């Protein structure tokens with residue numbers, strides 16, 4: 001997966017926000033397809049998406065952007081999860097480990113484009129993606145503490161003012 005090319009400076013900001021909203025539904029639906037530790041991790045990631053969307057929202061509002069309806073975004077997330085039915089946990093982890101760097105690159109682009117006031121918000125976006133990649137790498141390596149990357153991000157986000 002390669003970072004996408006956007007039409008203007010606002011498009012990646014809007015896309016990032018919308019993908020956190022659809023992402024919650026996506027990871028929650030995937031959590032239902034799996035069980036045990038996989039399901040637990042996917043629910044934590046869904047929670048990360050909720051928190052990240054909420055904390056990033058002021059950036060959207062300040063730019064005067066109008067995200068698509070939550071209903072539409074949730075449907076999109078569920079459909080994307082449904083398309084992955086049958087994918088093994090290991091395959092899914094590998095796709096996150098190897099594919100999500102593209103999002104980190106996109107979010108760094110956002111960080112470079114926003115006003116200084118919103119850099120902490122962009123940093124949070126970057127941190128949530130890095131946490132997921134670190135988790136996937138650790139989980140694939142059989143690290144029993146892999147979930148700590150997800151918990152740590154959630155703690156960091158909770159202390160975000």
Ligand SMILES: [Fe+2]
Nearest residue numbers: 019020023049
């Ligand atoms: Fe996300």
